[in-house]
Amino acid sequence: MKFFMNLSYRYKIPLWGGLLILISSLTVSASFILNDYNQLVRDLEMESDKLGYSLKSNLFSALLQDDVWRAFEIISEASRRAGSNRVLVESIIVIDNQQRVVVSTQPRQARMLVALKNIDPEFAEIATQIKQMEGGASRTIYLPHSKHYYSLSSIEKDNTSLGTLIIVHSKAVFLPLFAENAWQGLWIGALILAILLPFNWCWGQRMARPLLQLAERMAQLGNKWPEDLDPHLYEYRDELGRLYEAYNLLLGDLKAKELLKNRMIQSERLAALGQLAAGIAHEINNPLCGMLMAIDTLKCHSDTSPLTKKTISLIERGLTQIKDTVAALLVEGKMNTRHLMIQDIEDVLTLISPTSGKKALHIIWHNSLTEEVPLPATYVRQILMNLLMNAIKAAAQQGEVACDVGINNQQLLISVRNDGKMLSAEQITRLFEPFTTFSEGGHGLGLWVTYQIVNQLGGTITVNREDDKYMNFTVSLPLGTPA
């Protein structure tokens, strides 16, 4: 039983259904067969009664005239005639009121004038039953373990009985007739089963399929993100439908949590990196300023040899490069108090035009600002500049770069899109870390700086793949950020 209960629903549902169909069919067939059997018994009794009834009148007159031969001819003819009927007449016996045989179709077995009870034990029992019969009655007697059944009817007219007619039927007729009907019933049952069982199997499989998929997906939950459930597999609003819905909600929640967790980890890492970078930058910046000032002083002395001048110039360029780099890392300090104007955005378009022109890019520009925006213009311009320069660099030759700037829901939204190489999910998670570059020639600080600025302005920056064709950077900055 446990083995059966452990089976998959794929098998359990059809098996249970099949079992129920089988039991139902058998029960229905059995009840039909039983009913048929009872009907058969009733039919045979009725036919026997009819036979008895048709004989009684003629027998009465024969008995009245003590015409034994005529009585014999009547019952012999009836016995022969009944042979072609459904009722199988084995013999017919006529007895008088003293229960002595008057005539019988088998005179050797039931001798004339012999007492009925002396023929054999079965007839002795019949004799007892005849005594209990009421006048005019007819009845059928089934004796246990007997190969025969007996149909009795009184031979009477005007309430005068001259004797009793005993028709001895063989039970042998029952089995073939019953078997014939039973076979018919069983064939019909088998036909119904042949139709219902495959139908049940398909139905069971269909019922189990959504459940199986759900179970399979849930089993995957611990290891990996399962594939989405086929929305067309089960579209109904029953318990299973609600289970589907609950599963989808649960999966959505889990995915959102996972995303949130990843973002937090990322932003924590970026924050730590930012602090580290700012600390290092400060530490470098102070001696660097000193060194640059010293170089500047040294350059003012005219007695330095040309070689020294050349060396000083070399050191100065190196130090300046270090300063630039450090400055890039150190995104803080001076916040321009001037608010962002529409023109600031348009300036950026002018600034990038030469670079984009080199790659013959198609620039889609959409600036929907209509008035001054309460955000620091310098930072916003830098963000836009960085994103656009990155996009131009990433875009394919004669590719497309789109820029959309607008206000929505008290937020400045900047969206920059390019049709360059797609970044993988893994690359996207590391995109805002310093010195991370996926293109040639970049130092990997552009997006880092952008991220830092956005962060400082209390906004968010997201990257996503659009239709697997575009990389889309979206910056959202809350208005009114204190400059």
Added chain:
Amino acid sequence: MKHLLRLLCVFLLASGTASADSSPLRFGITPATARNQYALFEDWRVYLEQKLTRPVEFVVRENLQESIFLMRQKKLDFAWVSSPAYIENKQQTTLLATPVYHGQPLNRAFLIVPASDTHTRSLLDLKGKIFVYVDPMSYVGYLEPRYQLVLAGEDPDQFFKKTFFTRDQLKVVAAVAVGLADGGTISGFAWETLALSRPDITGQTRIVAKSPPYGFPPIIARRTLKQRDFTRMQGVLLGMSADPAGISLLKRLNLDGFTTADEKRYRSVSVMMQRMEDK
């Protein structure tokens, strides 16, 4: 006027003769004397019609009494009856012809029992048994066995446990064959004729005894029958054995022919009947 009267007389005479000849002669038959071979009777009837050149009707009745009754009522002209039936109605009937069987106008009575009964040696062994008679007016199937019992000092009414009638010689064989009766008597002619066509039935019986020969059941005529009709019928019957169609019919009847009936042949039966009445 004289001519007219003469013409009228001729016409009446002619029409009277015609009506007498066109009325059918009625021939009574019972199963007690002749087998129920209806096709054969029909052929015989047609044969008689052709020979007599007038209609013949065969009237079949269940028992001898009915045939005799019809003859007394003048509804039968001829009848094939048993010897006792003839003797009882001698006043109203005359002998027409007697069938010839095995060359003689004689028959015998056979006492038969079921083939399974191997013990019975004579009628007296059947005491307390069930016995089947043919007809109360039958010689072979009633009078003869009862007479034998009387001769043996038995009371025929008490001798058997039970008796019954079949009205038909052949049914006696059937009753004995199936074991309904323990014994019965039947004419040797009937048994032997049946044995030719249904040996399966006669095979189920055993002949225990054969009686001495007695006059074959005769064909009688109504005493009031016209002599001309009597003579013509007698002539046709007697002439059957000399006529191919008649021979063919006789063969089917299992008879050799017909002969003039001699009343002396039935005297022994008459004596028997007298004896039984005196008892």
